[in-house]
Amino acid sequence: MRGAKSAKWVTGAIIVALAATACGGGKSDGGSDAKGTVDPNGIFTTDLGEPEKLLYTGDTMESNGAGVMKAIYSNLVAYKADGSLEMVNAESLTTTDSKTWTVKLKPGWTFHDGTPVTSKSYVDAWNWNAHIDNAMGLSSWFSDIVGYDKVHPEAEGAKATAKTLAGLKVVDDNSFTIELTKAVPYFGHKLAYTPFAPLAASFYANPKAAAEKPVGNGPYKFKSWDHKKQIEIVRFDGYKGPNKAKNGGVIFKNYTTLETAYEDLKSGNLDVIRQIGPKDLPVYHQDLGNRAVDADHAAIQSIAVAFYADQWKKPKPVDVRVIQGLSMAIDRATITKTVLQGTREPATGWVPKGILGYQENAAGDVTKFDPAKAKELIKAGGGVPGNKIFIQFNADGGHKEWVDAVCNSITQATSVACVGDSKTDFQADLTARKSKQVKSLYRSAWSLDYPVNSNFIKDLFHTSAAGNQGDFSVKELDAKIEAADSAATLDQSVKQYQAVEKELVKYMPSIPLWYYKVNAGYSEKVSGVTYGQDGDPILDTVEVKK
Amino acid sequence: MGRYVARRLLQMIPVFLGTTLLIFLMVHSLPGDPVLAMFGDKGADPATLAAKRHELGLDKPTWQQYLFYMRDMLLHLDFGTQIRNGLPVTDVLGDAFPITLQLATLAFAIELIFGIGLGVIGGLRAGRLADNLILIFTLLIISIPVFVLGFIIKMVFAFNLGWIDPNVSTQPEWGELIAPAIVLGFLSLAYVARLTRTSMAENLRADYMRTAVAKGLPRRRVIGVHLMRNSMIPVITFLGTDIGALMGGAIVTESIFNIKGVGGVIAESISRREGATLVGLVTILVIVYLVTSLLIDLLYAVLDPRIRYA
Numbered sequence: 001m002r003g004a005k006s007a008k009w010v011t012g013a014i015i016v017a018l019a020a021t022a023c024g025g026g027k028s029d030g031g032s033d034a035k036g037t038v039d040p041n042g043i044f045t046t047d048l049g050e051p052e053k054l055l056y057t058g059d060t061m062e063s064n065g066a067g068v069m070k071a072i073y074s075n076l077v078a079y080k081a082d083g084s085l086e087m088v089n090a091e092s093l094t095t096t097d098s099k100t101w102t103v104k105l106k107p108g109w110t111f112h113d114g115t116p117v118t119s120k121s122y123v124d125a126w127n128w129n130a131h132i133d134n135a136m137g138l139s140s141w142f143s144d145i146v147g148y149d150k151v152h153p154e155a156e157g158a159k160a161t162a163k164t165l166a167g168l169k170v171v172d173d174n175s176f177t178i179e180l181t182k183a184v185p186y187f188g189h190k191l192a193y194t195p196f197a198p199l200a201a202s203f204y205a206n207p208k209a210a211a212e213k214p215v216g217n218g219p220y221k222f223k224s225w226d227h228k229k230q231i232e233i234v235r236f237d238g239y240k241g242p243n244k245a246k247n248g249g250v251i252f253k254n255y256t257t258l259e260t261a262y263e264d265l266k267s268g269n270l271d272v273i274r275q276i277g278p279k280d281l282p283v284y285h286q287d288l289g290n291r292a293v294d295a296d297h298a299a300i301q302s303i304a305v306a307f308y309a310d311q312w313k314k315p316k317p318v319d320v321r322v323i324q325g326l327s328m329a330i331d332r333a334t335i336t337k338t339v340l341q342g343t344r345e346p347a348t349g350w351v352p353k354g355i356l357g358y359q360e361n362a363a364g365d366v367t368k369f370d371p372a373k374a375k376e377l378i379k380a381g382g383g384v385p386g387n388k389i390f391i392q393f394n395a396d397g398g399h400k401e402w403v404d405a406v407c408n409s410i411t412q413a414t415s416v417a418c419v420g421d422s423k424t425d426f427q428a429d430l431t432a433r434k435s436k437q438v439k440s441l442y443r444s445a446w447s448l449d450y451p452v453n454s455n456f457i458k459d460l461f462h463t464s465a466a467g468n469q470g471d472f473s474v475k476e477l478d479a480k481i482e483a484a485d486s487a488a489t490l491d492q493s494v495k496q497y498q499a500v501e502k503e504l505v506k507y508m509p510s511i512p513l514w515y516y517k518v519n520a521g522y523s524e525k526v527s528g529v530t531y532g533q534d535g536d537p538i539l540d541t542v543e544v545k546k
Numbered sequence: 547m548g549r550y551v552a553r554r555l556l557q558m559i560p561v562f563l564g565t566t567l568l569i570f571l572m573v574h575s576l577p578g579d580p581v582l583a584m585f586g587d588k589g590a591d592p593a594t595l596a597a598k599r600h601e602l603g604l605d606k607p608t609w610q611q612y613l614f615y616m617r618d619m620l621l622h623l624d625f626g627t628q629i630r631n632g633l634p635v636t637d638v639l640g641d642a643f644p645i646t647l648q649l650a651t652l653a654f655a656i657e658l659i660f661g662i663g664l665g666v667i668g669g670l671r672a673g674r675l676a677d678n679l680i681l682i683f684t685l686l687i688i689s690i691p692v693f694v695l696g697f698i699i700k701m702v703f704a705f706n707l708g709w710i711d712p713n714v715s716t717q718p719e720w721g722e723l724i725a726p727a728i729v730l731g732f733l734s735l736a737y738v739a740r741l742t743r744t745s746m747a748e749n750l751r752a753d754y755m756r757t758a759v760a761k762g763l764p765r766r767r768v769i770g771v772h773l774m775r776n777s778m779i780p781v782i783t784f785l786g787t788d789i790g791a792l793m794g795g796a797i798v799t800e801s802i803f804n805i806k807g808v809g810g811v812i813a814e815s816i817s818r819r820e821g822a823t824l825v826g827l828v829t830i831l832v833i834v835y836l837v838t839s840l841l842i843d844l845l846y847a848v849l850d851p852r853i854r855y856a
Contacts, residue, residue: 052630053632132597135594135601137584137585137590156595156596229716254716254806260713267704269711427580427583430579
């Protein structure tokens with residue numbers, strides 16, 4: 001009987017173990033698939049990773065969250081494919097000196113919960129996003145506005161001394177004014193970014209709950225968020241903006257890899273894909289035919305110089321010709337075609353296409369592959385100290401292949417030894433950059449915040465810019481950037497920045513490599529799929545077939 | 547017997563505390579700052595970083611963080627919140643575990659049924675054609691890496707034959723999970739088959755088997771009770787430890803079939819330095835391991851009457 005008694009104990013333990021577990025199943029059904037005409041209420045699917053954070057307008061700084069937010073919220077303005085502005089929620093945005101801006105709203109707009117969108121919706125939202133206690137990642141976007149240093153002191157541990165931005169004044173329900181600390185000619189373009197969206201009054205009662213299910217004023221209403229699985233949004237019928245949705249809604253499906261998403265696209269379980277994975281790049285044109293998409297994406301990959309590194313600083317600061325030489329030793333055309341399979345386009349400057357102020361061939365000869373000239377320049381500049389360079393990159397971002405290719409190209413052309421300095425992941429890479437431990441060069445990518453060239457120049461190369469992690473600092477350049485920043489009109493500012501871009505060749509703060517491209521596609525069920533310069537599909541114009 | 551179980555359960559406490567502390571310290575000693583990484587390439591000012599650290603309690607010393615964490619976990623079953631998105635870790639785990647359990651159960655059933663089945667056939671016909679075929683088959687499985695098997699299965703059944711969808715949907719039914727479960731369970735299946743086969747082939751020649759046959763017991767009873775019970779001990783040991791591995795180590799299978807389970811959460815938590823999530827996950831997996839190893843030890847006594855626990 002011994003065995004039987006033991007068995008009782010075992011069953012007892014098993015029951016305990018099973019009680020702790022419960023499994024569920026169940027599945028909902030999709031719509032019917034009859035071919036032909038456009039269904040104005042049709043819902044389509046697109047791939048999107050899990051947003052990294054909850055959906056706060058002031059904290060959504062990565063592309064997954066932004067993809068949803070752009071559909072839920074409409075800002076005062078938006079930008080077109082060439083980088084110029086169009087009015088959305090604003091009827092007009094006027095300024096005489098680029099310092100005081102007057103906003104007039106289109107009347108009659110409502111949030112998804114039916115409450116009206118007024119100037120207070122904007123002003124309160126901006127005050128909330130800017131306040132230090134709310135620790136929003138994008139709060140620095142309000143730093144142009146008078147009173148920012150009071151609500152968001154920069155020093156660690158400092159307390160706010162004001163609750164609201166003094167520069168924001170509500171005139172009446174449909175107009176308000178913004179006063180900036182100094183002239184910012186491209187401030188209007190900044191207003192297209194998510195932190196400047198309005199928030200419904202219900203937000204402030206429970207911000208966390210509201211960020212879990214945002215109530216916006218955009219073309220789509222937020223419906224549900226099944227974390228790590230999918231997000232569903234539906235058309236907002238009361239929408240009054242110019243970009244009213246031509247479909248019934250969107251389901252954002254979460255995929256762990258680009259490859260699995262592409263498989264689902266091929267088998268009809270996914271309608272619009274945001275990016276094709278490396279494995280499928282050679283075949284997607286063949287697979288999708290005219291449903292394959294290649295578009296420009298306003299982002300740039302470059303190799304930045306860590307000017308604080310001993311290699312470049314001791315015994316004397318590096319001669320710019322050395323960096324120019326290294327740049328000319330990189331065969332961009334071949335690497336983008338082979339290793340990167342046509343997903344990038346060789347850079348000819350520091351500002352990519354689709355950005356206001358983009359100029360062709362801004363960097364001149366420096367981005368052209370010329371081994372003889374490269375050798376000559378490096379020699380004239382006194383050679384690379386130690387005759388060896390390191391390019392730091394993160395191993396988890398698929399960069400190793402091209403870093404190796406760039407290194408080979410440099411070594412072959414100039415016989416300077418070049419090694420990829422791999423950090424285990426992006427976090428380790430970032431920490432090394434912030435704590436100034438980069439040995440000589442590091443990978444640096446930049447994607448647009450707003451489509452004006454200042455974003456690619458001031459925010460990377462001004463001495464005090466957050467994106468300037470290599471301690472690049474040239475006084476005359478800072479002065480020129482500041483002058484361009486305080487130009488009277490947007491046009492002048494863009495022109496002055498164009499001049500600054502041309503001058504960067506003389507300092508080489510970074511070696512531009514290539515611009516990003518969107519390689520994507522869509523299924524037979526949808527049409528009218530286009531991609532914006534931020535690389536995301538434009539949702540409202542997509543039409544779903546019956 | 548009761549005392550033995552009680553003692554084993556008490557032993558779990560120091561193991562539990564030790565493992566959680568180790569994991570906690572390991573996550574903290576990884577290079578990289580989770581708060582800094584929240585702001586990506588573009589960075590944030592020191593005030594925002596400090597406010598964020600304070601909000602998350604990351605400005606306190608590590609030992610204090612660990613104590614608070616353990617207190618909340620033990621007293622309120624609260625595993626804290628994720629650094630990146632502020633979601634409660636309990637919700638994250640609650641989302642990931644059901645599907646992983648479903649998958650692990652299915653994979654476990656497959657390896658149990660087919661593994662032992664093949665093993666019994668091989669063991670009873672040791673040295674003959676069927677045995678050799680099974681040995682070749684299992685060798686083949688062992689030598690194919692999981693992701694290769696995954697892609698082959700997808701290629702054949704999803705793209706060429708069109709019998710299944712290439713990926714598991716967001717609310718999967720059991721049927722959709724068969725393909726990933728096969729991929730996940732196949733390797734262990736091969737081990738189970740080989741273990742069973744060897745153990746049975748050996749025990750066939752044991753004295754008690756000869757006695758049982760000499761007593762004139764029916765063949766079904768000789769094999770089903772006398773032989774099987776004794777041959778199962780190594781197999782059960784393997785199966786027990788495999789449950790934990792199926793749950794925590796399915797990361798490759800999960801990413802091939804786009805399943806949002808525990809494996810993916812572990813990988814993501816490591817890369818984002820989500821200490822709380824990782825410790826919570828590992829705690830649950832440790833408990834699974836501890837409980838299954840207890841069950842196995844108790845099962846020994848059921849299978850082999852010579853083993854007793856006072």
